[in-house]
Amino acid sequence: MKINGKNYTAVWMERGAVCMIDQKILPHEFKVVKFSNHKATARAITDMTVRGAGSIGVAAGFGAAQVVLEGADKTDRRSYFKKGFDTLRKARPTAQDPFAAISRIEFVIQGIVDPVALKQVALLEAQAISDEYVENGRKLGVFGNALIKKGATVLTHCNAGWLALQDWGSALAPIYAAHRAGKKVMVYADETRPRMQGMKLTAWELAQEGVPFAVIPDNAAAYYMRQGKIDLVITGADRIAMNGDAANKIGTYEKALCAKAHGIPFYIAAPLSTFDPQCRTGAEIPIEERSGDEVVFVTGRTAKGKTETVRVAPEGITALNPAFDVTPAHCITAFITNAGIVKPNQVKKLLN
Amino acid sequence: MKINGKNYTAVWMERGAVCMIDQKILPHEFKVVKFSNHKATARAITDMTVRGAGSIGVAAGFGAAQVVLEGADKTDRRSYFKKGFDTLRKARPTAQDPFAAISRIEFVIQGIVDPVALKQVALLEAQAISDEYVENGRKLGVFGNALIKKGATVLTHCNAGWLALQDWGSALAPIYAAHRAGKKVMVYADETRPRMQGMKLTAWELAQEGVPFAVIPDNAAAYYMRQGKIDLVITGADRIAMNGDAANKIGTYEKALCAKAHGIPFYIAAPLSTFDPQCRTGAEIPIEERSGDEVVFVTGRTAKGKTETVRVAPEGITALNPAFDVTPAHCITAFITNAGIVKPNQVKKLLN
Numbered sequence: 001m002k003i004n005g006k007n008y009t010a011v012w013m014e015r016g017a018v019c020m021i022d023q024k025i026l027p028h029e030f031k032v033v034k035f036s037n038h039k040a041t042a043r044a045i046t047d048m049t050v051r052g053a054g055s056i057g058v059a060a061g062f063g064a065a066q067v068v069l070e071g072a073d074k075t076d077r078r079s080y081f082k083k084g085f086d087t088l089r090k091a092r093p094t095a096q097d098p099f100a101a102i103s104r105i106e107f108v109i110q111g112i113v114d115p116v117a118l119k120q121v122a123l124l125e126a127q128a129i130s131d132e133y134v135e136n137g138r139k140l141g142v143f144g145n146a147l148i149k150k151g152a153t154v155l156t157h158c159n160a161g162w163l164a165l166q167d168w169g170s171a172l173a174p175i176y177a178a179h180r181a182g183k184k185v186m187v188y189a190d191e192t193r194p195r196m197q198g199m200k201l202t203a204w205e206l207a208q209e210g211v212p213f214a215v216i217p218d219n220a221a222a223y224y225m226r227q228g229k230i231d232l233v234i235t236g237a238d239r240i241a242m243n244g245d246a247a248n249k250i251g252t253y254e255k256a257l258c259a260k261a262h263g264i265p266f267y268i269a270a271p272l273s274t275f276d277p278q279c280r281t282g283a284e285i286p287i288e289e290r291s292g293d294e295v296v297f298v299t300g301r302t303a304k305g306k307t308e309t310v311r312v313a314p315e316g317i318t319a320l321n322p323a324f325d326v327t328p329a330h331c332i333t334a335f336i337t338n339a340g341i342v343k344p345n346q347v348k349k350l351l352n
Numbered sequence: 353m354k355i356n357g358k359n360y361t362a363v364w365m366e367r368g369a370v371c372m373i374d375q376k377i378l379p380h381e382f383k384v385v386k387f388s389n390h391k392a393t394a395r396a397i398t399d400m401t402v403r404g405a406g407s408i409g410v411a412a413g414f415g416a417a418q419v420v421l422e423g424a425d426k427t428d429r430r431s432y433f434k435k436g437f438d439t440l441r442k443a444r445p446t447a448q449d450p451f452a453a454i455s456r457i458e459f460v461i462q463g464i465v466d467p468v469a470l471k472q473v474a475l476l477e478a479q480a481i482s483d484e485y486v487e488n489g490r491k492l493g494v495f496g497n498a499l500i501k502k503g504a505t506v507l508t509h510c511n512a513g514w515l516a517l518q519d520w521g522s523a524l525a526p527i528y529a530a531h532r533a534g535k536k537v538m539v540y541a542d543e544t545r546p547r548m549q550g551m552k553l554t555a556w557e558l559a560q561e562g563v564p565f566a567v568i569p570d571n572a573a574a575y576y577m578r579q580g581k582i583d584l585v586i587t588g589a590d591r592i593a594m595n596g597d598a599a600n601k602i603g604t605y606e607k608a609l610c611a612k613a614h615g616i617p618f619y620i621a622a623p624l625s626t627f628d629p630q631c632r633t634g635a636e637i638p639i640e641e642r643s644g645d646e647v648v649f650v651t652g653r654t655a656k657g658k659t660e661t662v663r664v665a666p667e668g669i670t671a672l673n674p675a676f677d678v679t680p681a682h683c684i685t686a687f688i689t690n691a692g693i694v695k696p697n698q699v700k701k702l703l704n
């Protein structure tokens with residue numbers, strides 16, 4: 001991704017520190033933040049300084065490398081590793097990608113005793129994970145582009161672009177590919193309450209890429225579907241079960257139900273690292289319940305250019321805030337993966 | 353409705369001025385505002401100082417009485433009346449209630465020439481309209497209560513309570529009646545983007561009444577439906593067509609589609625004044641497109657207790673903002689009216 005003419009990924013490593021674009025303060029400020037140890041990296045995942053299944057996968061991979069860098073010279077290194085990996089695993093519960101990344105680091109360091117080798121192998125693997133996300137995002141673009149007709153209007157929910165998948169994106173990769181191929185696509189971007197990733201991040205990304213788009217309230221998606229203004233829906237995913245159920249940002253299930261009612265194709269774009277071979281159905285996916293403050297308070301810029309948080313609800317009112325929901329397989333037309341287009345009932349076979 | 357121990361309706365008239373609770377600044381401030389002429393009243397309807405189909409119906413009725421008070425002594429009174437009524441009719445396009453109220457004032461003053469009689473008749477009719485809303489809200493409560501089982505959980509969208517229907521409410525009237533009958537109901541209140549009438553007004557009303565509730569992001573409704581946590585949905589309406597299609601706050605259609613997919617009853621509560629005998633189907637209902645600023649900016653209270661408006665989207669980003677959508681008759685289980693429970697296919701017969 002190019003930001004103000006410079007190439008970026010969402011997350012990277014520099015001399016043992018995990019660096020990332022601060023997604024909490026975008027689009028109002030563009031700032032790179034650094035975390036010097038795995039505990040700080042885990043906190044950055046929890047507080048959503050970095051978010052999006054792919055990007056928190058990469059961050060967890062780098063964080064796991066930090067665990068190894070920190071612990072390799074200790075005599076009780078194996079218990080340090082275990083504790084550190086657990087800290088990272090607990091950072092956020094729903095997305096599969098961080099679990100997959102941490103397990104890869106855990107796997108490659110098995111049996112290595114030399115501290116220097118431990119560090120090198122962990123760092124190389126973490127970087128490989130990062131590189132694979134970039135390449136997989138590109139492939140999602142290639143495969144997904146084939147599903148998008150000239151002049152199509154695509155609805156997307158939340159942000160599943162550059163920022164969410166290290167580069168390119170999952171849901172947005174096909175859109176970027178179609179746009180670059182001159183297909184004159186148009187995007188309806190759900191604002192995506194409560195954290196407004198659609199209005200804040202997807203709008204910002206699409207504007208940077210020059211893709212025509214309109215931000216809409218989440219409530220308006222079915223309205224535009226009924227008017228025939230939406231040709232297809234593409235969202236990302238946080239975890240996909242073997243029966244083809246998929247967890248993604250809260251509201252995805254509503255969009256899928258609405259798409260189904262209107263006969264509009266509903267695609268989920270995700271790399272294979274988002275598919276969980278241990279998860280039989282969506283009922284097994286843990287759904288993160290976040291603080292109701294994310295609903296009750298809204299942060300933005302005042303007319304004077306100051307960042308301010310305002311309370312929208314009356315004093316004393318709290319809100320429920322499930323961060324994800326599960327879209328059942330029967331609502332999903334197909335998955336756009338780095339291994340091609342996959343129907344929900346082919347998922348199990350694909351992963352075996 | 354009782355606010356801080358004092359009885360209120362949403363709108364009333366005092367010595368020629370239309371008085372109303374300022375719904376733009378609730379719940380952070382409770383303030384009564386007065387409008388001394390029909391043009392100011394029309395502006396208060398447009399800028400949503402008063403909102404909700406019933407309450408803007410009452411406000412338009414009082415505003416039409418102001419037109420008569422202002423014009424009765426003029427020699428060109430009939431053209432003054434016509435112009436004034438037109439101004440009020442143009443204040444907001446979607447809800448039927450203001451059109452019905454203005455037409456009632458127009459009808460009762462027909463043929464009267466004495467200025468004093470003109471004024472008296474217009475004022476009496478406007479007050480009668482107001483009184484009827486209160487009584488119809490009470491009846492909606494009685495009929496709707498019969499549909500609510502003990503311990504039921506009800507989802508509602510937007511605000512269709514006291515504030516929206518002069519007193520009692522449309523969608524909330526059955527809930528208030530059930531609550532007062534000791535049925536231990538619980539409410540899920542959609543926050544209702546973009547203007548947050550659910551989080552701001554419904555939450556405030558329910559808290560005043562002591563009805564247990566939880567505010568949820570609009571995106572979470574289907575999530576709770578799938579978990580079996582919602583027994584029925586009740587919303588209000590702005591205009592109901594003769595084929596049983598109903599326009600209501602944007603997002604109502606999504607909730608109706610989701611309810612249908614889960615086999616959950618979906619009711620629309622509205623007095624007969626919301627049914628439009630001239631409107632054959634929902635396709636004929638004009639949908640108001642409001643400023644995208646209502647999506648891009650959010651107003652609330654800062655930690656210091658100051659009211660502040662913040663821009664959520666990146667600079668230069670605009671949003672689409674259709675204020676209403678149409679829920680087709682096939683998604684509506686029944687209408688709760690002041691004449692009883694009415695199936696969508698019985699609407700035409702009811703109004704004839």
